Amino acid sequence: MEIKKYVGEKSGLRSLDITEKLLVDFARSLEINEEGSADPKTQKALAAEVSQIRSTRSLPTFLTYCREGEFEVMSRMGVQLQQVLHGEQEYSWDSDIEVGDSLQYETRVAQVMDKRSGSSGKSMHFIVLETQFQVVKPVAKKIGSSKTTIVYRE
Numbered sequence: 001m002e003i004k005k006y007v008g009e010k011s012g013l014r015s016l017d018i019t020e021k022l023l024v025d026f027a028r029s030l031e032i033n034e035e036g037s038a039d040p041k042t043q044k045a046l047a048a049e050v051s052q053i054r055s056t057r058s059l060p061t062f063l064t065y066c067r068e069g070e071f072e073v074m075s076r077m078g079v080q081l082q083q084v085l086h087g088e089q090e091y092s093w094d095s096d097i098e099v100g101d102s103l104q105y106e107t108r109v110a111q112v113m114d115k116r117s118g119s120s121g122k123s124m125h126f127i128v129l130e131t132q133f134q135v136v137k138p139v140a141k142k143i144g145s146s147k148t149t150i151v152y153r154e
Helices: 020-030 043-050 068-077
Strands: 014-017 084-093 102-116 123-137 141-153
Touching (some): 068 102, 068 123
Antiparallel strands (some): 014 102, 084 141, 102 123, 123 141
């Protein structure tokens, strides 16, 4: 399968309105409080703490929530998810996302590296997907980016 031809391919532009419920639900799923601590706490204490979250400052992996573009691009490439191994996830933040922000993001295939097995002749592809994030309202600002490396074995 020739997947190097997809380098530069982009997903559709996606939007997400940031609500307090979205940030609180994400924090609860990770058991994170406003200081970014994952220390074990009672549900009541945790609920009180996460209700104070108004930005992504204590949620460094929040951009993981926005991965639909990655799956869209992989589908177009013909990548079968059962043959995918998640290799690495990296985040770069320029600014926090806050309640009330309207976020836009787009994913592109940044790089494809191939390695062929000598014994089986099968290929492994290392696919790097980059997503750029920006707030478009109330005030336009660059948020940052995420980089996902997956290993795809044919």
